[in-house]
Amino acid sequence: MSNDGVIALAWNRIRLLKESPVGMVGAFLVLFWIFVAIFAPLIAPYDPNANNMDALIDPTPSAVNWLGADNSGRDILSRIIWGSRTVLIVAPIAVICAYIIGCLLGLMAGYYRGWVDQVINRIADILLSFPAIVLYIIVIMKLGPSAINVIMAVIFVATPQITRIVRGMTLELRERDYVAAAKMRGETALYIMLVEILPNARGPLIVDACLRLGYTTIAIGVLGFLGLGLPPPDPDWGGMVKETYAMMTIYPHMSLFPAAAITSLVVGFSLLADGMREISLRD
């Protein structure tokens, strides 16, 4: 598919979204955070890692620090704004990587069947038998906490799930007439998988990808909260809650605002996915 095709398709989806109010709310929330992440250097009032000792005297929200300051005197608004960059860079990269691997494996399993399918399925089975959070913990424990390793952990958890979905759809689509026609034309297996089968599986995959961005945002937040995410001091929302949660009873604002930030982004992804599902059911 050409680049223009992808843009036209995306635009078509966005136009259709107007018919789903829930989807519109989701799109608004997601676009809001994308905007914040892109213009973070322009919007953020302070350096997210700068310690302002004056703010420590009274860290509650004020005219100087609109959302207050954290336990190290850092401006919470600036940290939330910069934190949106962390999550909106890490989550899409992780999901795209998982999709590339998952689509390839799923296509191969569903198209070739036989022993290829058996091997891929067994490996997916084993990875799927781990509860996601346990797999996250093991991967990070083994590789160490960093942005790259968070991406690796998401790939380990998401790839077998994507493989399953793509495999199921490939099993169905490989019996279609246009696949038989392509085979008769003498197209290669790779061409058939990527050009004939994959584009026709896109509907459910787009909805799944959107939901998965939400899950991945949760996962990144959870890993940060558990101390397995990005190393300090760079802001990530889960880590911000972790650092200040012990002081909840005295200064609830330190944990509340980052918790609200991550919640609004995940809710955005989920509502957007629901809106798109609704539209795809209609056509």
Add this chain to the structure above:
Amino acid sequence: MLAFLFKRIALLAFTMLAVSLLVFLAFEFTPGQVARKVLGPFATQDQVDRLTEELGLNRPVIERYFDWLTNTLQGDLGFSTLYKQPVNDIIWDRLGNTLLLAGVAFAVIVPLSIILGIAAGMKEGSILDRSISVSSIVTTSVPEFASGVFLATIFVIWLGILPGTAPLDAGAGWPIWQQLILPVMVMVLYDLGYVVRMVRASMVEVMTRPYIRTAILKGLSFRDVILKHALRNAMIAPFTVILLQINYLITGVVVVEAVFAYPGFGRMLLEAALSQDVATVEAAALFAVFVSVSTQIAGDLGYMMLNPRIRFS
């Protein structure tokens, strides 16, 4: 049916074996690190080598794996370097605590999700349906640590009627049942919406069947149509989904337990992982996989029994 059961149990054994090998390889492929960890950074390479040999860690990895596997099968789960006692002495207590939490949460989630799912699914597209559906999407989208923060703000700081931690000792001044309320609320909020949507989808599907239309047309009250005709069939598909929640409730509670300092299985796994306590993590990972695969088998079996039209081969 028996053949199916045997096949699934054989598959369970195979999966457990593969998982155990995977986990073992992940942590113990480079055994020099174990001795280095025990002796600290100031030990000489000579000392590290000697301890490695004493511990038998210089033997081939496959040999060590079989040793470890034999011990595990005999019930010896190894020694925890974090808690300074055998893994067996901690893991069962922690599991008991988690089962308590999971049991209470499960007892809330099942009836609530069935009621909400059926209420939403009996008239597709109604206002009731839309509001239940959208709110279940929203509640499942709130990360557990975030809903922990929100609920603690309301009930601990603002109203002051619940404790913010659940260490399960009565010394803190709060009875145990009150300590359980917030963790259970967080788990219910996170998990409920998913089950509600499954029950709803099944109910919507059942309500389009001809026999429901017949029941309505022959003048049965709406209440009887739902309770006597739709309910039973609508519960077949979500049964598996509900059983699979046990898996989340027992092994996925790491975050909830971390938020409320609850002395359970998930927090044990997290603490062990953070301090590189390999024996405990291995035991916990194996147990988690065991729970997850056996709930799947139980789900399949229950589905077969509920739905006589389906027979697996």
